[in-house]
Structures are given as structure tokens and as C-alpha cells.
Amino acid sequence: MKPEINKSMIYDRQLRLWGDQGQNSLETANICLLNATVSGTESLKNLILPGIGKFTIVDDKKVTGSDVGSNFFLTIDQIGQSRAKCVTELLKNLNEFVEADYLEKDPVFLINENDKFFSQFNVIIASNMQEKELIKLNKICSNENIILVSLKTNGLFGILRSYVPEHTIIDAHPENVTDYRLDRPFQGLIDYCKSFDFSEMTIVEHSHMPFIVILYQCLEEFKSKHDGKMPSSYSERNELKEIIKSLRLNNDEENFDEAEKSIFKACKPTIIPSQLKEMFCDIKCSNINENSSNFWIIINAFADFAERHNCLPHSGIIPDMKSDTEKYVELQNIYRKKFQEDFYEIRQKVNTTLAQINRPIESIKDEQIITMIKNGSDLRIIRYRTLEDEFINQPNVSLIAQSLNEEFNNMVYYLLFRAVDHFYETHYRYPGVDNDSLDNDLELLKKSVEVITSQYSIDYSLIPEEAMQEIVRAGMSEIHTVSSLVGALVSQEILKLVTCQYTPMNNTCIFNGIQTTTTSYDL
């Protein structure tokens, strides 16, 4: 009898990273890999293990000796068989919950002749594809709302590039949230903080008063001397520090240490972060209709809230602090109550909106709203630049030129990857594949580099000769470790993009295996 295998036990260690929402998103992901290169295979492996819904490999090549030498999942007896089929069958065994499929077709053919094929997927991993086809594929992804990550490796170097028409980050997992609202305390907080008199406390009580109460009272004193204004300069913050010090009974009071350390954060005015303001002005926020996503409906409610209160809803979270349990719990409850009130307002607005567009209230769950409130100031949308913009319409020339002037920069390799593509377009082969024509290929590659650098009006001499030699020497071959590492970087990004959690890269990353460095560029 087959033992019943339980998903939540297998996935336990990752559920602690991205939770049920992340796992559900992952399990509905339908991923297509174009070309089962080593890096492509490895990136798929890392996505199959945590349990994506389905994958499909598109590849028309046959397994070769060098595939077997660099792809862990291929064996010598498979040489000559379909690469798509062999890799699919081996990867399928990694996780019984993942559906697997393959298609023995040239991805270039599909892109040119059958673009409808791609609409079934929500992620495409394009491995070792040429710029021309990538631009076309990007258009398909843009129309069909598909995540596209392209990658290439060449010897010790690798490049990956993400594209999503519109990516929303709903849970950035901020590392420390501090929202005390001491610059504009709400009634519950005021009443609580005012209820204590430091001059009438026992020593024990005094040293267990939460620092928020200390800060509140000291700020009140400060404000009474400064026309009700908060400290806004270094000297004013120092003045506040002196007030706190004067309230101390001795130097051992850790709660007072915490109060002093929190001065800067507490004096920072409560604001609406600029990226949220931008979102509030976005047409997708103001123009809610039947097609609007849950994300935008909730953002719309945030905008409505911000208009009335000039701040974001409170997360209800306060950090751990020196205090006795009772007061800490009381303070926690005060902030939680504030959160509940704010949540209620947002929920009401969301309900009204849903009614207007004829969607059931249950279509947006409380949890989704709560997650967004807890992430308030870290919510983000990223609209990735298209490859057509990057290569043709609006290349980011200033960034490229500026980066090339840095010592040990990896921009050189970005340009070399482009030059290798140009080489391929011109000569229908990669530089360095034939060991007998290395010198000749180096000369031809230099010509391609000149073409690329002139597109950006960049000085050709900024590309070191050794770097070009390295590229020719590698001959577009894949070595396992580099491909595995670059493949893993790709899957790491796809996890962030699919779960809408953490902050993904925008938009290009170069891996340099000589120095073991990475550099990200917004190209």
C-alpha cells in the first residue's frame, strides 16, 4: 500500500517562509521552460520541489554528450533521444504532486507561428533564446499577463532578466515595523499614556513602564515648550533626550534606554510613503471596474482611508519591549484596537466597492486585507520595462555608460552577452564553439562588440580584451556549477514573483563566476 503522503508535512519548511497564500499561488503556477539547458533544468528542479502546479518543457533537440556531461539529470544511454522527453521524465520524479508535460518543438517556431500556445501558462522561463525572439515573446507575455524570465549562461558567466507587465508585492516581509503614532496619537493611546504619573511610582513600576509611555509624556512636555510642535532637528531631539534623562531614576532602567534609542523613529512624522501616493493616483486605483483585481480594490479603499485620515491604517504591531506583562498586553491591545477600527473602515469600503461591481463580498477575504494592512508602507507595484524598450526603443544608455566606468563592473558582460547574440545573428553560430577558429572568432566578436557599443555611443575600448577572450574560450558552453547557480537565482526570483511576496529583482542580474559577484541593473 502506498503510504498517504501529506503535503503540509513535506512543505513544512517552506510554509514557514511564504505561508498558505504563497503555497496556494505556487500550486496554481503553470510554468513553461523553453530549451532544457542545464540552467533551465536546474531552475525548473527548484520550482518542482516546492510544488508548482504544472510544468511543460519545449525543446526540439536531442541529448548530446555535452548535455550528459553538464546536466545532472541526463545519463549516457539517453544520448540521441529527445531532450524534452528525457528531462521531463526525470524531473517529474522529484514531486508526485506536480503535473508534467513536454513538447518536441522548436520554441522559435512556436513564438513565430503559434503564439496562442503560450496563453495557457503564467510563467515562461526562456533559456538561451535570441534577442529577436525574446522581444516577440515579451509582447505575447505583455498581452497575456505572463511572467517572463529569460536567462543565458556562457562558461563562467550568466545573465537573467525578469519581465512582468504589472507585479504587485502584497507581503514584502518587512524586517522591522515601527509605527508608534506618537506624532499624532489616537485617543486610546492618549488616554492610556496620560493615566500614569511617574512621580508616584514604585521603583519597580518605574523601570517597567513601556518606553512608548515614557516617550509620549516626554514629548508632551517638549511640545508644551515648542508651540505644540514635534522635535524636528538634531538639537531638538537632544532636548527631548534630556527630558527623558531627567525622568530617569538610575542608569539601569532599560526601558529608558529603549526610549532614548527610539527617539529618532518616534519623531519621524507619520506619512504616506511616496510609492503608495503614486498608486493612489494610478488610473487602476481611481477607476475600479468589473476587471479590477482584488489588490487594486483594496488599494482603492486605502486611498479613501488616506484621504480621510491622511495616513495608512495601523498594522496593530508593536515591537517587544522592556515592560511588565500586564502593561505590555494593555498597550498591545490599544494598538490592536486601533488596527481593528482601521480594518473595519477598509472592510466597509471594500464591501461597498464589491457591491458596486457586482462581486460577492467573500471574493475578498479578511486575511487578504489584513496582510495588506500589515504591509502598508511596503506595498508596491512594479511595472517592468519591456525588452523592446531595453534593446531598441529606450535603452538605458546613461546607466550603461556610468556602470562601465566603475572598476570591476559586470556591465561589460551584459554588453558581451548582447554582442554574442549579435554574433549569432550574423554568423548563425556562437563564438568559440569550434576550437580551431578561436582567434578568428575573437576578431569577429570584436566586430559585434563594436556594433553593440556604437548603439549606445559608448567607447569600444571600455570592453577589456581579456573579457572577450574569456567569452570566446568558453564557447557558449554550460558548466554545471554556474548553470546551477544561475538557474537557482532564476527560480528564487520566480518564487518571489509567483507568491507576490518579498521584493523581486528589477530587472537584470549578471553573475560573474571569476569573481563570484552579482550585479543587478534596471535596464
Added chain:
Amino acid sequence: MERLSNLKQVLGKKLFDKVENSRILMVGSGGIGCELLKNLVMGGFKNIEIIDLDTIDLSNLNRQFLFQKQHIGKSKSKVARQSALEFNPNVNIIAHHDNIKDPQFNIKWFKSFDIVMNALDNLDARRHVNTMCLAANVPLIESGTSGYTGQSTVIKKNVTECYECQPKPTPKTFPICTIRSTPNTPIHCIVWAKNYLFAELFGKSEDNNEINDEVTEENNTEIENLKKESQALKELFKLAGKPEYSEKVFEKIFNLDILRLLRMENLWKTRTKPKPIDNEQYKKALEINMEMDNNNNDSKTKDNQKIYTLEENINIFKNCFEILVQRQLKGKEVDPDFSMSFEKDDDVIMKFVAATANIRAHIFHIEQLNRFKIKEIAGNIIPSIATTNAIISGVIIMDAYKILNNQLEDCNTIFLTRDSSNVFVNEFLSKPNPRCAVCRKSYFVLTVNIEKFTLNDLLNKVLMSPKDKNGLALNGDITICEDQRILYDFDFDDKLNDTFSKVKIEDGKCLNVTCDDDDKMYNVMIYVINNR
């Protein structure tokens, strides 16, 4: 076309040959280990030894891709070897299903490797391998991952910082009185359930490193009382197997012990009093009908996310307690010293700990947590995924290539960050910390016949003997220790004429010698190899 010709082309023939001829030790074959072993066999390495004492668990399968569900319960190192060879038969892999701290893995063995790679998950083993590599003067690549982040660095004696050059954060412990008498956070209740209750009932109560039971002036009477309390709980064991056992244990821990605390009135002057649960409440709770699922396969994540009512928790307590008692009695039939240790992935144990922690939280008016969260806290679970392990394993191989190419100093400490605009943060390797108590020591290997060689021989023929006679020429007050045990010092020379084997200094043991010559303290480590 030759299989590894790409690799040869990229690395160059010279380095490629060095890689092929090198001997690599990989310590640990879990998350990083699986990825690393794959990279090693694909990266041109031909002679690999791997060691891991662990067996495969269901929760490994989301990332440790060399393992599949038919391997559950089997040795990690052996299965990793077998899976790697299936795809790549042309490599020599030796797998040890053992603890790296076993004496057979002595200094001579460590010296036989060109590079040691750590793929470990605990401080203790990392420290051990660090010391062994320093003593054997073998480069060590040290690494670790947690969630989306990870790091890797290179350690070489006299060249770089060692693993202990910078102090490591010590694991948090809790004062015994907080845990046993005055808990005020959910964590206190979890530590109580796991490290006190479960350990006292089913385990060995000695292995308790999370509770700090240091006796001070203020707590000595209370600690005495707490000892009596534990003793009384142990005595209930005579009822094990009888129907009233669970009820008596419940009464003891959730009623009588709480009543005793309540009598200590000074405890409750500034705290809210706990509310004991009496027998009537217990019996009433058991009247509700609750479906139990103990097949270790309840696939409902929801159950793990749920906060149970007190009545439900009491039912879970009784159900799990009785299963654990059955296990215990069966175990003791075979071995009277049988004991269980806390295992986070054992569903019954986890449910027992979660239910009792939450009942205690209820009594002390503390927030209850769901089982998912309690498991994370009780099991010190570090989230773990394949991608991060794969990235770090890639970095380890890149470092290994550099080390074999005599470019060790070009390696960096690399941090894999959550910040996508700076995926890797590279730092130069630091120089050794001149005050490091581990890597600033001198290490020596002593090969002798332990049946014949005496402590006196060590003192006179090795430690104090002049340098031209291959001695260490130490001059001053000498102390010789093995672990915590003193074998010789100025005032204690009774054992001088004993042979090594008589004082149990066997093959693989390590002696710690200090020499105080008024101005300076010398510290020397001597690794013993038995030469029969």
C-alpha cells in the same frame, strides 16, 4: 565528444587535473549537501567522502532532491551517494552514516583531504570540524542558509579568521522559576511543555539546555520545592498503564502544582493569579466528542492553524498522552532505560506539547498559539528551500576551484541577501583574530602506542624536551587535560606512570596542554593517534 570537455575548456587543463585528483570531504548531506554533492560530481571532482548521522524525513523532500519518499528513515549519506552515482557512475563516493565527532575520524583522516566542505545545520559540529581543520591545516569552506538568505566563507589556519574568531550568539535560556512558576509569554509555556513536562514524563530530564537552573540566593528554596514537584510527578509513573494514570498526571500538573503556586502569595502581588483546572472540569471536557486523527498524515493544514478550546486541548492531551505512555511501556519492555526525545516532526509528540503548552497558557491567562507556530518555536525550525541551498552550493564550488588553483586569498565571504538589488554581498576574508582561543593555539599530532606510552613520556619526551630533540621545549607549570578531565598538573601527579590506554586516552582523543611560565600562557592541542 568527451563528457567533461566543456568543463576542461573553461577551467583549463591544469586546474581541471587538480580538481580530478583532489580529495574532498563533505560534512552533512542535507539541504546544502544534496546540492553540493550534485555540483561536486558534475564539477569534475572524482574522490568524495560524505558523512551524515541523520536519516531521511518527510519534511526534507521539499528541497533535498536526492531523496524520495521510499527513502524515508534511511541514511542520508548512503542514499545521497546512491542517487548521485545512478546518474554519474564515474565518481568515487564513500558514504559514512556516522557522527563526525567519532574518534575514527581523526586528524590523520582529516589530513587526507585537500578541502573540507561543511554543509551542517548545528553549531556544535561546525565548531568540531573547524578545530579539526585548523589542527590538520586543511582549508575549510563553511556555509549555511536560512530562508532566502545564506552565506559561505573560507577558513584556513594562519591565513583567515576561523569559525570561532568572532563570538557566536549563545542560544537563549530561560530562568527555571519563570518557566516553572511564573510564565508570562507563550514561549515560557512551550519551553515548559517540551523541556520540563515531556522530558520528565518520557525523556531524560538531564538533557535540558534551554532551562537555566542555576541556584542563586533568591531562588534556592523555590528550586528545592520544584525538585520535589518533579519527583512527585515521576512517582506517578507507577500508575502507567492503568486507566487513571492520565487523570492523575493531569491533576498533578494542572491542578495541584498550580494550587501550590497560588499559596505563595508574594508571587501574585503584581501578577494575575493563575486559575487551576479541577477534576470536574477535566471530566466534563472529556464528555465532548472529538474526532482524533493520529495516523501522522492529517493533511488538513487548517488543524495546525487552529486555536483549540480548552476542552479540545484536554481531549488532545488525554489521547496523545495515552499513545505516548503505550510507546514508553513497550520500549521499556525491551530496554529498562528506554526514553524518548522531543521530535518536532512526530505528530503525537508535537500535539502533546502544543496541547499542554496551550492548557498552561490558558491557566496563566497567556495568549495561545496554533500548532504550526508552536512547532516552529519548539523545534527551532529554520525555514529552508532548494533555491537558496543551490545558490550557496554553487558559491562553494567556485571557492573550491579557487583554492585548488592556489588562489585561496581571492575567495570572499559571500552573503546571499534578500535584497534583490544586491543579491550577493562580498567581503574580503578577514585575518585571524589574534585573541581567538581556538585558532591561535598550536596543534600537534602525536603518534604513539597507547599501550606503552605514559603521561610521563608525554611530559618529558615531548612537552619539555628541547626543540633539537623534536620536543616542544615548554618551560613552566604544565597542565594536561582531556576534555574537562585533568590528567596532570603541578599538584596532581598520581597518574604520571599510567599508560595512555589506562587513563583512557585512545586513538582520536585530543589533549589540551597549558603551560604557564609567569610571563606567558601557552596553549597546545595534541591529537593522539595510536600506532599499534
